[in-house]
Amino acid sequence: MDKLFEVDSAYQGKEGLQKVQKALNTGCPYAIAFVDIRMPPGWDRIETIKQIWNVDPDIQVVIDTETAVGNAQGS
Numbered sequence: 467m468d469k470l471f472e473v474d475s476a477y478q479g480k481e482g483l484q485k486v487q488k489a490l491n492t493g494c495p496y497a498i499a500f501v502d503i504r505m506p507p508g509w510d511r512i513e514t515i516k517q518i519w520n521v522d523p524d525i526q527v528v529i530d531t532e533t534a535v536g537n538a539q540g541s
Contacts, residue, residue, distance in 0.1 A: 479514030498526045
């Protein structure tokens, strides 16, 4: 059987947390969350991940550092 995955996005940590909570409540939890290292304004990545793990400790988290690396290299 093929597994289907749905892609979603949020602009800030609080919005992401709301989406994680809604997904849990509907019985379709996210498998993974990609969190950008730079997240102004609002929660930083650490606070966002802590909040997400408080409601869904099973979700896998990947911290995206591409933006930070690209900026450090002048791109």
